[in-house]
Amino acid sequence: MFTENDTDIFTECAERMPEFNDKIGRITGHHEVYKIADERIASFGFRDVQHLIINQPEGQVNTGKMMSALLGKARATGVEIFNGIGIRSLEDSSNGVLMETDNEWTIRARRVLVAVNGFARKLFPDLDLYPARNQVLITKPVPGLKVEGCFHYDKGYYYFRNIDGRILLGGGRNLDFETEKTLEFGSNPLIRSALAKLLHEVICPGQAAEIDHWWTGILGLGPVKKPIIQRVSPNVVVSVRLSGMGVAIGTLVGQEGAELVNI
Ligand SMILES: Cc1cc2nc3c(=O)[nH]c(=O)nc-3n(C[C@H](O)[C@H](O)[C@H](O)COP(=O)(O)OP(=O)(O)OC[C@H]3O[C@@H](n4cnc5c(N)ncnc54)[C@H](O)[C@@H]3O)c2cc1C
Incomplete structure (x- = not known):
């Protein structure tokens, strides 16, 4: 646009x-x-x-359905999923990989694939990537909404789409690059007001587009728009730096990392 x-x-x-x-x-x-x-x-x-x-x-992907399908497939093959356990550090040795968790206890695994995208620098400071926060909003259902499809604006710094009669809109990181290079979820008033202006003045002018909810997402970016799929120690592989394309390429990046960890 x-x-x-x-x-x-x-x-x-x-x-x-x-x-x-x-x-x-x-x-x-x-x-x-x-x-x-x-x-x-x-x-x-x-x-x-x-x-x-x-x-x-x-086309448009329903990311909720995508994640649900992925979890269903994983469970069907016997994969156990444990959420909410932060890994603080990994130590690779001949006995496998020892991971220290946020809960003070440890997990040991023979091999590990790390797929934490923009958060990877915390675990591996030498990786060439940085986090990039994005502000996102969703409106309440907009009566008579005409917008249909996925739209990219301003060199791709803004993105919006219709979903269930609402507008989902995110971006504007280019208005405040340095502040948004962060792993902290949180508001950026400058960017949020620019997004609201874009919504009300350009995307849904003269329509009752009421903002329902704000949140933030963290991207993993780097000097090149290409993921990092590499072995960082004998038993640890990373599949990170999805470069803002993780919905589209995440499954392949995960698969290639899984293949590498099994060699
Ligand atoms: C506004 C916006 C619009 C986007 N639009 C598109 C688009 O149109 N198309 C597209 O392809 N992509 C898009 N993306 C990018 C896409 O969302 C990401 O590339 C994708 O979510 C990356 O998936 P991931 O699973 O690798 O990482 P994430 O979704 O970031 O998941 C990483 C997970 O690791 C967890 N974690 C982090 N550190 C640790 C730790 N130390 N221990 C344990 N767990 C940890 C986190 O809590 C998180 O759950 C968009 C992103 C945003 C923010």
Whole structure:
């Protein structure tokens, strides 16, 4: 989505669309993945939006259902799941990996795959990644909501979608990069007010879009937009730094880590 302040970035995106369509078409088999869709702006009820580029094969994932399916699959194969146990440190030796927990007791395992994404620096300070907090809101159901689909705005720093008649909106980290490089969940008033403004003035102008709930999520980012899947000691592998793409690539990153831990 491009507003009237985004003319330069829109021009650049539009000019490079044939190149990107060619590259991604060779992977997806779809001959026109990206397409200008300005004729759809009015149907979504936006204000001050000048251009839209649609990614035609992109879809929406219900992450609640995704996690439920994952847990179901794991349990069906006999995996035991223990939540709420923080690992403070890992010590790898010939006897396996000794993990110290937040509860003062320890767990020993033959091998360990660490998949804590942005939190990994706490356990492995040398890994090249940093946490990036994102502010997120969800509205109450908006009567007559017209928005439908997943939308990216301002070079991808903002993201919003419809879900169950509500708007889910997050991002704005670029307004305060340094403060948001944190592992602490919590509010950032500057970013929250920018998100509320975007919601009320651009996404749902003149509509009764009441904010129901705020929360924060922590991303794992680094100098390159690529996950780290590597052995950090003989019996410990990490699958981290999902680079803001963990819903899309998390299963593969987990699988590749699991394969490495088994070698
Ligand atoms: C606003 C927002 C929008 C996003 N949009 C998209 C999108 O459109 N598409 C997409 O693909 N991705 C998106 N993402 C990114 C995606 O949510 C993440 O990449 C994904 O959740 C990473 O999954 P994960 O399981 O690796 O890490 P997490 O979901 O961060 O889970 C890590 C878990 O490890 C636990 N943990 C941390 N430290 C320890 C410890 N020491 N001991 C024990 N447990 C620990 C944490 O409590 C947490 O439960 C978005 C993220 C945000 C915040």
